[in-house]
Amino acid sequence: MGDVSAVTASLPTPQQPHAGQPRLFARLVRAGASSVLATATSQVALIGLLWWGSSPTAASAVAFVAGAIPNYFVARRWAWGRKGKPDFKRELLPYLAVIGLGAVASVGLTTVAGMITEPLEISGLARILVLDAAFLSSYAIVFVFKFALLDRLVYRRGSIPPPTPKP
Template identity: 25%
Template sequence: MRSLVLHLNDAITARFGPASVKYAVTSVISVLITQAILFLLFGVMRVFSAVTSNVVATAVAAIPSYYLNRRWAWGKSGRSHLLKEVIPFWALAFIGLWVSIETVAWTQARASAAHVGHLTDAVLINLASLVAFGVVWVGKYVIFSRFMFGTPRVPDPVA
């Protein structure tokens, strides 16, 4: 099994590059943090509404996501550049959050209208959040790799 995983990792890394694989792993970590906090705050503790829980979960998960993306996935070190890295990262995080808020609010309204139980509602809310961020994920990768953290591409010399 271990050799299969290593072979798969090598094949994916060869096809998409190590930064792409690390970005995907970072995204999985961020999703796990977001989903755990969202389910804990809304599903278990019931301390906030679904939307507020989603905002808190996203904000908390964005912090390790930034550092993992910048340092580990894209190999950047030193001080972060406010205009080229920090502000665009948070802008993308808030775009994802906005899409997620709309999706979570819509889902909660439908779940309430259907009179589902709280556990079902909580699971649907988590799924809605996950789908919303999945939609934004590809766009963030392109922006991270081409404009923010990736190595600028040097055009091939004309032969």
Template identity: 30%
Template sequence: MAFADNRLWGKLRSKVGVRFTRFVVVAAVSLTVTEIALTLCNGVFHMTSTPAALVSWFCGAVVSYVLSRWAWERKGKPDVLRETVPFWVISAVVIVILTLAVKFAYHSATWLGLTGVKHVLWVDFIWLLANCFTFLLRFLIFHYVLFAERTTAARAAATGPDTVPPGT
């Protein structure tokens, strides 16, 4: 068991592990903000599904953008073409997924006869499930595309694939 613990600890301490852990923190904070916003939009302000999804997504996206720079150890002025624009393009795809999920949640709550608090909790639950899906999608895109190490990619391109010595 100690061997497995050491391997897990080693992976968590790797660059990918640290970034993944930081991204989990970013996602948790962003999800909390979006859930609060969605609950207010749905339960207090009685917004329809699309405006509620847009407001909730925007609140979380702003938090996610600021904290994602910390997660990938970006400092200084953001590179608009390599960071900011792709982040918001990815976020636009996420809002499509989340808006569809909220529309489904609103409609399914009606089909199930849910009202009041039950309706709000059902919509929040579907939002949570959709966010779990987009979390994994965003991490993969952010890590391997958006915030990928430029020097590592350039070095790999310059040196070519690893060569295997003859006779091995």
């Protein structure tokens, strides 16, 4: 019996998927919380810019960027456990491509809502609420797809650079 435990003890243990990262459900919850922070930031920018008379397209584009910047840093560190400088080709460029799809959705839906409200002569607070609903709808629709792409493509275990040995 001593031989069996010695043999099994010497076998390598299989690596967990996403080693060094929180488990899938924790990543999803943390990415969701990070997205709520980004959405709140975007909402302040969007409503403020629309209130001051900005076009729906410009307001939603600026609002998206205002939320995307803190979301990148918070989600990268907290949801996916990444530290240090990101690799441009393996992490930052794919991340920008994924969130670019989200930007197209949010700016596109908000622009379409603006085009619809203009001939209907919806103005003031009512128009801001309609445009805001379109902007928020895109966030809700895109979140699941964005999470899946970020989790499986951008922050997958294989894309983590190997740790550098300390001298």
